Amino acid sequence: xxxxxxxxxxxxxxxxxxxxxxxxxxxxxxxxxxxxxxxxxxxxxxxxxxxxxxxxxxxxxxxxxxxxxxxxxxxxxxxxxxxxxxxxxxxxxxxxxxxxxxxxxxxxxxxxxxxxxxxxxxxxxxxxxxxxxxxxxxxxxxxxxxxxxxxxxxxxxxxx
Amino acid sequence: xxxxxxxxxxxxxxxxxxxxxxxxxxxxxxxxxxxxxxxxxxxxxxxxxxxxxxxxxxxxxxxxxxxxxxxxxxxxxxxxxxxxxxxxxxxxxxxxxxxxxxxxxxxxxxxxxxxxxxxxxxxxxxxxxxxxxxxxxxxxxxxxxxxxxxxxxxxxxxxxxxxxxxxxxxxxxxxxxxxxxxxxxxxxxxxxxxxxxxxxxxxxxxxxxxxxxxxxxxxxxxxxxxxxxxxxxxxxxxxxxxxxxxxxxxxxxxxxxxxxxxxxxxxxxxxxxxxxxxxxxxxxx
Numbered sequence: 001x002x003x004x005x006x007x008x009x010x011x012x013x014x015x016x017x018x019x020x021x022x023x024x025x026x027x028x029x030x031x032x033x034x035x036x037x038x039x040x041x042x043x044x045x046x047x048x049x050x051x052x053x054x055x056x057x058x059x060x061x062x063x064x065x066x067x068x069x070x071x072x073x074x075x076x077x078x079x080x081x082x083x084x085x086x087x088x089x090x091x092x093x094x095x096x097x098x099x100x101x102x103x104x105x106x107x108x109x110x111x112x113x114x115x116x117x118x119x120x121x122x123x124x125x126x127x128x129x130x131x132x133x134x135x136x137x138x139x140x141x142x143x144x145x146x147x148x149x150x151x152x153x154x155x156x157x158x159x160x
Numbered sequence: 161x162x163x164x165x166x167x168x169x170x171x172x173x174x175x176x177x178x179x180x181x182x183x184x185x186x187x188x189x190x191x192x193x194x195x196x197x198x199x200x201x202x203x204x205x206x207x208x209x210x211x212x213x214x215x216x217x218x219x220x221x222x223x224x225x226x227x228x229x230x231x232x233x234x235x236x237x238x239x240x241x242x243x244x245x246x247x248x249x250x251x252x253x254x255x256x257x258x259x260x261x262x263x264x265x266x267x268x269x270x271x272x273x274x275x276x277x278x279x280x281x282x283x284x285x286x287x288x289x290x291x292x293x294x295x296x297x298x299x300x301x302x303x304x305x306x307x308x309x310x311x312x313x314x315x316x317x318x319x320x321x322x323x324x325x326x327x328x329x330x331x332x333x334x335x336x337x338x339x340x341x342x343x344x345x346x347x348x349x350x351x352x353x354x355x356x357x358x359x360x361x362x363x364x365x366x367x368x369x370x371x372x373x374x375x376x377x378x379x380x381x382x383x384x385x386x387x388x389x390x391x392x393x394x395x396x397x398x399x400x401x402x403x404x405x406x407x408x409x410x411x412x413x414x415x416x417x418x419x420x421x422x423x424x425x426x427x428x429x430x431x432x433x434x435x436x437x438x439x440x441x442x443x444x445x
Contacts, residue, residue: 001167001168003168020167020168021165021166021168023162023163023197026162039161041161042161042201043161043198043201043202044194044197044261045346047259047261050261053264056238056260056264057260057261057264058261058264058265059194059261059262059265061161061197062193062194062197062198062265063193063265064168064193064197064210064212066168066170066212067190067212067214110260110261113260129260131259131260132258132259132260132261132262133259
């Protein structure tokens with residue numbers, strides 16, 4: 001079955017013909033050619049497919065595209081503005097918060113959801129919030145460092 | 161990984177969902193999809209048709225009156241976690257489900273209707289004495305939490321019915337509740353979950369509702385623990401003795417796996433019952 005799907009991705013409106021048995025991840029990658037969200041496990045355990053749905057971190061592999069109708073999505077491609085990396089992206093670069101980087105877009109988006117929701121998150125809260133994102137290279141120590149750096153810089157820029 | 165192909169229908173009301181269920185034999189309801197889609201991708205389920213109930217407004221959200229809280233089946237775990245008017249045993253358990261991505265999409269109704277033995281909420285709702293409201297072709301009906309899950313992944317729901325609301329009593333003064341859990345370190349499903357609701361008056365336990373899950377095929381009411389507490393003056397010693405009574409409630413059909421064997425779970429379950437009781441007692445005061 002097909003359906004006409006309207007959704008807003010990274011600030012841009014789209015109207016797409018989608019197969020109703022396709023996941024949101026499939027539509028993002030195959031139709032919109034946004035390759036930041038990745039399929040790791042495909043069953044909602046690894047977080048590599050994380051996108052923000054109306055500001056909240058969700059697994060795009062466990063959502064049908066049809067379920068995202070009329071929703072607002074943010075993928076990692078929507079973070080940089082005018083060629084300038086988002087402070088979270090910049091912090092991951094500066095701290096080398098990755099090795100192979102397969103998991104990085106998911107981590108960055110979960111970090112964004114965390115810092116929007118809880119700008120003063122403690123280390124324990126950061127660890128708990130990132131529990132749904134796995135890094136098989138094991139870069140967790142540097143990921144944690146990246147989140148803390150991003151947090152500092154976002155607090156400064158928001159005068160918090 | 162792709163699910164097998166299926167037809168997709170969107171229901172805009174409970175009545176429409178019920179008639180779609182009647183029209184499409186073997187169809188499954190999809191809400192958050194966090195249990196169903198993995199099962200389909202792993203080829204453990206191939207329903208042929210999915211009925212999306214995710215946009216039915218009457219199934220969304222939580223409402224409170226003086227006596228009860230009504231939790232719509234589509235309420236996500238993150239919303240339960242954040243609602244400070246709900247009993248602690250429930251907000252605590254909801255906050256420990258999976259990870260943020262799971263809690264943002266996974267629904268209360270989907271969780272209990274899936275009846276996974278490692279789920280937290282069936283155990284919690286049993287301890288709270290919840291009532292499950294269901295809608296079907298003949299209208300709506302209610303069933304007690306004790307009777308809702310009938311076995312491993314089995315519930316009292318008929319194929320043409322859907323769960324609409326979970327009704328629980330409001331948290332009251334003198335009543336404390338808590339959840340204690342042994343996490344699967346990877347999935348954070350419960351290997352053991354213990355839920356306790358204690359009503360305390362003058363230092364004595366007036367009423368106790370206790371349930372365990374994770375190690376039994378379905379959530380199990382701990383009646384021996386309850387009767388060891390009720391009418392007694394509460395103390396750490398009494399709670400420890402009462403928690404040990406859980407062995408009489410477990411039965412012989414326990415779940416074990418590579419993470420924790422049947423023998424191990426049986427050995428440590430009193431500790432979790434004790435933790436839940438101690439926290440509930442503290443919170444009652």
